[in-house]
Amino acid sequence: MLFVELIVKGLVYGCMYAMMAVGLTLVYGLLRILHIAHAGVFALGAYMAVTVTNATGSLALGFLVAAAVSALAGTIIYRLAYQPILHHQAFVPMVVSIGLFIVMQEALRMIFGAYGVAFDHNPWYVANVTLAGINLTYVEIAMVITSVTLLMGFGLFAGLTRAGIGWRATVSDPQMATSFGVDAVRVRYVNFLFGSALAGIAGSLVGLLNNYVEPTMGGAVSYKALAIIVLGGLGSVRGTLVASLVLGVVEAFGAIYLADIFDRDAIGFLFLIIVLMVRPQGLLGRSSGT
Amino acid sequence: MSTLARIDDLHISFGGVAAANGISLTVEQGEFLALIGPNGAGKTTALRMVAGLLRPDRGRVFFGERDVTSLPAHARVRLGLGFTHQIVRPFYSFTTVENVMLAAGHRQTESPWRALTSRSRAAAREKARAILDRIGLGAQAGQSPRALPLGQRKRLEVARALALDPTLLLLDEPLAGLSSGEATTMADLVRALPGQGITVVLVEHNLGEVLRVADRLVVLDAGKVLAEGVPKDVMARTDVRQAYTGVI
Amino acid sequence: MSAYIASLVSVIGINLILALSLNIITGFCGQVSLGHAAFYGIGAYTAAYLAKLGAPLPLTLLAGAAMAGAIGVVVGLTSLRVRHDFLAVTTMGIGFVFLGFVRKQKWLGGELGISGIPGSGLDPVSYALLIVAFAAAVMGFCLWIKHSWMGFTFDAVADDEDAARTVGVNVSTYKLAAFGIGTALAGLAGGLYVYFARIILPDTFDFVQSIAILTMVVIGGTGSVWGVFAATIALTLLPEVSRAAADYRLLIFGAMLMLVMRFSPGGLAGLVRRKPA
Numbered sequence: 073m074l075f076v077e078l079i080v081k082g083l084v085y086g087c088m089y090a091m092m093a094v095g096l097t098l099v100y101g102l103l104r105i106l107h108i109a110h111a112g113v114f115a116l117g118a119y120m121a122v123t124v125t126n127a128t129g130s131l132a133l134g135f136l137v138a139a140a141v142s143a144l145a146g147t148i149i150y151r152l153a154y155q156p157i158l159h160h161q162a163f164v165p166m167v168v169s170i171g172l173f174i175v176m177q178e179a180l181r182m183i184f185g186a187y188g189v190a191f192d193h194n195p196w197y198v199a200n201v202t203l204a205g206i207n208l209t210y211v212e213i214a215m216v217i218t219s220v221t222l223l224m225g226f227g228l229f230a231g232l233t234r235a236g237i238g239w240r241a242t243v244s245d246p247q248m249a250t251s252f253g254v255d256a257v258r259v260r261y262v263n264f265l266f267g268s269a270l271a272g273i274a275g276s277l278v279g280l281l282n283n284y285v286e287p288t289m290g291g292a293v294s295y296k297a298l299a300i301i302v303l304g305g306l307g308s309v310r311g312t313l314v315a316s317l318v319l320g321v322v323e324a325f326g327a328i329y330l331a332d333i334f335d336r337d338a339i340g341f342l343f344l345i346i347v348l349m350v351r352p353q354g355l356l357g358r359s360s361g362t
Numbered sequence: 363m364s365t366l367a368r369i370d371d372l373h374i375s376f377g378g379v380a381a382a383n384g385i386s387l388t389v390e391q392g393e394f395l396a397l398i399g400p401n402g403a404g405k406t407t408a409l410r411m412v413a414g415l416l417r418p419d420r421g422r423v424f425f426g427e428r429d430v431t432s433l434p435a436h437a438r439v440r441l442g443l444g445f446t447h448q449i450v451r452p453f454y455s456f457t458t459v460e461n462v463m464l465a466a467g468h469r470q471t472e473s474p475w476r477a478l479t480s481r482s483r484a485a486a487r488e489k490a491r492a493i494l495d496r497i498g499l500g501a502q503a504g505q506s507p508r509a510l511p512l513g514q515r516k517r518l519e520v521a522r523a524l525a526l527d528p529t530l531l532l533l534d535e536p537l538a539g540l541s542s543g544e545a546t547t548m549a550d551l552v553r554a555l556p557g558q559g560i561t562v563v564l565v566e567h568n569l570g571e572v573l574r575v576a577d578r579l580v581v582l583d584a585g586k587v588l589a590e591g592v593p594k595d596v597m598a599r600t601d602v603r604q605a606y607t608g609v610i
Numbered sequence: 611m612s613a614y615i616a617s618l619v620s621v622i623g624i625n626l627i628l629a630l631s632l633n634i635i636t637g638f639c640g641q642v643s644l645g646h647a648a649f650y651g652i653g654a655y656t657a658a659y660l661a662k663l664g665a666p667l668p669l670t671l672l673a674g675a676a677m678a679g680a681i682g683v684v685v686g687l688t689s690l691r692v693r694h695d696f697l698a699v700t701t702m703g704i705g706f707v708f709l710g711f712v713r714k715q716k717w718l719g720g721e722l723g724i725s726g727i728p729g730s731g732l733d734p735v736s737y738a739l740l741i742v743a744f745a746a747a748v749m750g751f752c753l754w755i756k757h758s759w760m761g762f763t764f765d766a767v768a769d770d771e772d773a774a775r776t777v778g779v780n781v782s783t784y785k786l787a788a789f790g791i792g793t794a795l796a797g798l799a800g801g802l803y804v805y806f807a808r809i810i811l812p813d814t815f816d817f818v819q820s821i822a823i824l825t826m827v828v829i830g831g832t833g834s835v836w837g838v839f840a841a842t843i844a845l846t847l848l849p850e851v852s853r854a855a856a857d858y859r860l861l862i863f864g865a866m867l868m869l870v871m872r873f874s875p876g877g878l879a880g881l882v883r884r885k886p887a
Contacts, residue, residue, distance in 0.1 A: 106695055157872060162694060163642060164875045167828055170821055171867025178861035295702065295817070302699045331714075338710020341703030345688065348700055352691040413776070439778035451773040453766055464766055465777040470759040473780070474787035477759035526778060 077206050078324045084212045086320025087219035091274035092297040093304070093312045094223065095146075095267025101243045101307035102263050104162060108169040109149055110271055111294030112176025117142040117272025118279035118289060119184055126192045138276045139269040146268025147261050173290070181287040188286030191279070211281045218277065222270060223313065230309075239263070243307070292337055296323075299344040303354050311356035318355070319343065366391040366530055366561050372411055372421035381407045382418065383585030389530065389563055392556050396572045397565045399582035400605055405565040406448060408582065409532050412563070413445040414438045425530070440472070444528030446519040448535040448565075452507035458518055459503040462490035465525035490525060497521045497551065513544040520552065524560075531555060533564040537571055549575050573597065581605065616738040620806050622846045623741035624799050627748050629826035629842045630835065631795035634752065636824075637833035638761060639788035640768025641689050642698045645705030646796055646823050651815030653678040653797025655712060657804045658724040667730055671801040678797020679790050686789025690782050705820050712812050723811035730805035741802050748795055752835045755791075764788065768833075818860070825863050829870050831879025841878055 092114060099107040117138040125134030153172055157164055200209040230236040241249035242259040250256050278293065279285040300319050304311030319340050326339035334342060347355060367389040374382045382404045389395055397405045410416040412423055414435035422431045430438055435445075452461050464471065467486035471477050494500050497517050507515055516536055523531055533552060537545040549571040555562050556577075566572045572579070573593045580590040583605040589596050596602055611619070632646045653674035660670045688700050712718050719725070730737050755761045763784055766774040771781045804810060830841030845863070849856035874880050 171864040174864030335710040
């Protein structure tokens with residue numbers, strides 16, 4: 073029974089990681105940048121959710137504002153931080169992103185205080201249900217439902233709508249796409265909009281899950297998301313989704329069986345390093361040959 | 363003449379497509395050998411396998427008496443094998459002379475510990491300058507490769523390979539992208555190398571120049587050797603002309 | 611020299627060794643490493659553990675450097691399999707694996723680290739001068755590397771490692787050499803830190819610390835020894851000089867990273883030196 077429970081819990085966390093990681097891989101696929109500042113957007117979303125919910129009493133409004141503000145923040149980040157330096161070698165945007173993440177984290181700490189904020193009224197945090205012998209809180213269920221819905225929606229968008237197909241074309245071959253009339257710049261904005269909204273919602277859900285929002289909460293999730301997108305093969309959305317779930321499960325098992333040796337956050341990275349040594353292109357990445 | 367290098371039955375596939383399907387040939391000491399054939403015949407692939415930049419799925423590469431099939435590229439360089447890329451790859455953060463200096467100092471760069479204890483770059487600089495002068499790039503020594511037109515960058519690529527004191531030089535389409543005047547100059551330049559003790563194998567599409575300067579041709583088609591011999595005889599063969607139909 | 615100045619000089623010296631050591635890996639050889647604090651930590655933990663067992667100072671420093679260097683070479687093997695962005699995340703991962711490991715090991719003190727470390731046997735001023743001597747030696751060593759054929763070859767590997775192979779450079783051994791030397795020196799810094807602080811906590815060697823070291827390298831100008839020297843001193847003194855800077859230390863670091871990369875990716879050295887285009 074423990075075995076199944078670990079798998080389920082792992083998948084739940086995997087869904088949450090997926091929401092973060094997809095945004096990251098979208099940015100990488102388009103711009104070849106490790107968008108480490110994504111962690112800041114995650115935390116920002118969480119703070120918006122808790123602040124608005126506590127002020128208005130409406131959780132739905134809180135999430136809506138979180139998604140909107142995160143989306144906006146993401147596009148501003150693209151326009152001000154990344155766009156001016158795209159022509160430099162890859163090291164430069166990555167360092168800018170690291171700097172930006174630190175600035176965002178510190179800004180949140182200065183505005184909201186270092187000690188964290190809780191939801192005033194959070195019945196979902198404790199309320200739980202037992203399905204087939206496994207205990208899940210309402211938030212955990214909500215996490216799975218939200219991520220599956222949003223990601224499936226995105227999948228439909230990418231596969232069936234004109235805008236979606238244009239987006240996919242831009243990711244695989246920007247010049248070709250432009251010659252077909254796809255507005256590459258608009259695609260970038262949509263990219264950041266959607267990915268950042270996802271991150272904001274993920275942050276809000278995690279805030280709800282732990283009933284706690286604090287400035288450094290973006291860190292751990294974001295670092296794992298980075299490991300995930302590398303595992304899945306940088307730029308591959310499908311790979312990222314698979315890697316997210318795999319990591320969630322590996323972490324769940326590792327946290328129990330390796331508890332005496334490594335703490336939880338290290339498990340994911342340990343797995344990543346081992347995989348990369350065996351398969352340098354990641355779990356699902358394409359082999360580059362020579 | 364003794365055999366300097368030999369490849370035996372090389373096979374390699376990329377994504378299910380066989381680029382080399384059993385290529386065998388020998389390279390005699392002091393000759394000027396050209397590898398020609400239609401697009402996709404496997405010429406560059408074969409050359410890169412000799413250089414050590416690609417590992418064949420099957421087959422062996424010999425340099426002298428030695429089986430070098432599992433030796434990495436840098437080790438083959440140390441045995442006397444030079445290589446120039448089709449798309450030139452100078453070190454853009456170095457000046458022209460520094461590019462050649464690094465190669466000229468190959469004894470110092472052999473191991474990190476040797477490199478750590480060697481400081482003097484004077485000898486390497488002199489040698490590099492001499493090579494650049496001989497190759498006609500003396501005036502460009504202090505310039506960045508970015509400032510050089512393609513013809514000069516290609517010559518820099520050759521200069522850098524020469525500084526390694528190779529006995530066998532592999533050139534991947536050295537004339538590609540050059541104007542006819544530049545191509546003739548480059549062809550003459552490399553033609554003189556066997557006279558300086560350097561055996562040359564080149565892959566080329568520019569048949570006009572190749573027929574003029576090569577001692578011997580090997581024609582590849584669809585990953586196999588189709589014909590070999592002196593240019594006049596080879597080009598007279600109908601199967602060779604047929605392989606090229608649509609290309610010339 | 612007052613105790614306060616001695617303390618300040620000690621911190622500058624340790625930071626200098628850390629920044630210069632990362633500069634060898636990332637600046638000279640072009641291998642991105644976001645987990646450098648882990649080697650600082652390996653050196654510190656090794657030295658602290660041996661010091662508490664009664665080992666003398668020269669031995670603990672040597673052991674710390676050797677341990678960090680040995681593990682550094684193993685980590686360097688990852689740079690042979692993956693590059694650039696993959697390597698960035700892998701090295702970041704190394705940092706987290708190190709941290710996750712020491713936090714759980716009771717014999718290393720777990721979350722509470724190692725305390726009650728014996729003194730160096732020197733008074734604070736003399737110890738500060740010892741650190742300065744080491745820092746000067748490291749600085750001299752870096753300048754030596756830069757002007758040797760090792761530096762020349764590192765430049766080539768950083769520029770285009772495949773092209774370097776075609777001029778006979780054994781790229782793998784050079785990368786491992788860079789990692790080995792850089793991490794061993796970080797381990798030395800760790801050992802020196804141990805006798806300075808007398809107590810070590812896992813959190814001292816976390817990702818934020820790796821980024822702080824990277825900041826000194828980046829702002830100085832990746833690859834430039836004097837640039838990194840200047841940037842390290844400036845960034846270490848800043849929180850001392852300005853109270854506001856101390857409170858907002860991280861914020862300033864982050865902002866500086868962004869601004870420097872945006873307007874002068876070559877760092878301070880890039881402003882001073884005009885490289886040919």
